[in-house]
Amino acid sequence: MLNILLSDTTFKNIRDYIYDKSGIYISDTKKYLIENRLSRILLDNNLNSFEDYLKVLKFNSNAHELTRLFDAITTNETFFFREEQQLTTLIDHVLPPLLKNNNRSSKLKIWSAACSTGEEPYTIAMMLMEQRLTTQHFEIHASDISEAVLASAKKAVYNSYSVRNIPDSYLNKYFVSAGDSFNLKSTIKNSVHFRKINLIDEKSMRSIRGFDVIFCRNVLIYFDTKAKQKVVSNLYNSLNPGGYLIIGSSESLHSITRAFRPSIINKVIMYQKV
Numbered sequence: 001m002l003n004i005l006l007s008d009t010t011f012k013n014i015r016d017y018i019y020d021k022s023g024i025y026i027s028d029t030k031k032y033l034i035e036n037r038l039s040r041i042l043l044d045n046n047l048n049s050f051e052d053y054l055k056v057l058k059f060n061s062n063a064h065e066l067t068r069l070f071d072a073i074t075t076n077e078t079f080f081f082r083e084e085q086q087l088t089t090l091i092d093h094v095l096p097p098l099l100k101n102n103n104r105s106s107k108l109k110i111w112s113a114a115c116s117t118g119e120e121p122y123t124i125a126m127m128l129m130e131q132r133l134t135t136q137h138f139e140i141h142a143s144d145i146s147e148a149v150l151a152s153a154k155k156a157v158y159n160s161y162s163v164r165n166i167p168d169s170y171l172n173k174y175f176v177s178a179g180d181s182f183n184l185k186s187t188i189k190n191s192v193h194f195r196k197i198n199l200i201d202e203k204s205m206r207s208i209r210g211f212d213v214i215f216c217r218n219v220l221i222y223f224d225t226k227a228k229q230k231v232v233s234n235l236y237n238s239l240n241p242g243g244y245l246i247i248g249s250s251e252s253l254h255s256i257t258r259a260f261r262p263s264i265i266n267k268v269i270m271y272q273k274v
């Protein structure tokens, strides 16, 4: 393993670079995270110091270098049926009025805006299918900043840890087990459209609009207040009037925005675009 010293000054410069490009804020106490996660990249690039790596990032960076950085610094923990009460509230309380809307001429559009390895959008897809809805009725889009997690999401092969919360009836119906793995069936796999979107990047955010529901769960925690405000404002623009934003149950929009109307449905906070 590499043992290259990361000075406080270079740590702060790399930290600022990451913040600038992704909104992810790494506090002073997490210096070890940069040291641990980036040392592999230094090794692969034959670089002897973090100062040299910073120079590559700043002056000689290309899309590949940025991709590797994002893949390394993001935290991608996720699992199927995470925060299930939010999901059942969506199905039982939020979607019926949206679907009944007589003016609806288009499909219901749902976006999992930091989808990691795909468990969140696939859970939503399975739950919708259980309501006898098909891709004729809905469209699910899913995105992340990390190309590595998107590649894994598209494969849709999971281990027992990821599937630990899936009810048996869903597991039997929508997965095929192969040794230690659980392969998602293509009906669900093909119902989710994956793409790379950086939530802090206004240009790419402008390309994704017109949603009825956006899930942006367990990602705002990695941003500081300024970045949260920017991301939430971008998400607001991507919602249809009357659409809902759903954030993680431990996250809050308090002091971030007053643009949404928060309502408590079935003990779950939903933020509606008014």
Ligand SMILES: C[S@@+](CC[C@H](N)C(=O)[O-])C[C@H]1O[C@@H](n2cnc3c(N)ncnc32)[C@H](O)[C@@H]1O
Residues within 6 Å of the ligand: 022, 023, 024, 074, 075, 076, 077, 078, 079, 082, 113, 114, 115, 116, 117, 120, 143, 144, 145, 146, 149, 197, 198, 199, 200, 216, 217, 218, 219, 222, 248
């Ligand atoms: C902890 S996972 C959450 C996954 C899922 N939403 C859930 O709640 O289980 C956070 C995800 O946010 C992604 N992420 C971090 N910064 C991002 C950004 N600026 N734009 C898009 N995705 C980002 C990470 O790559 C990671 O996959």
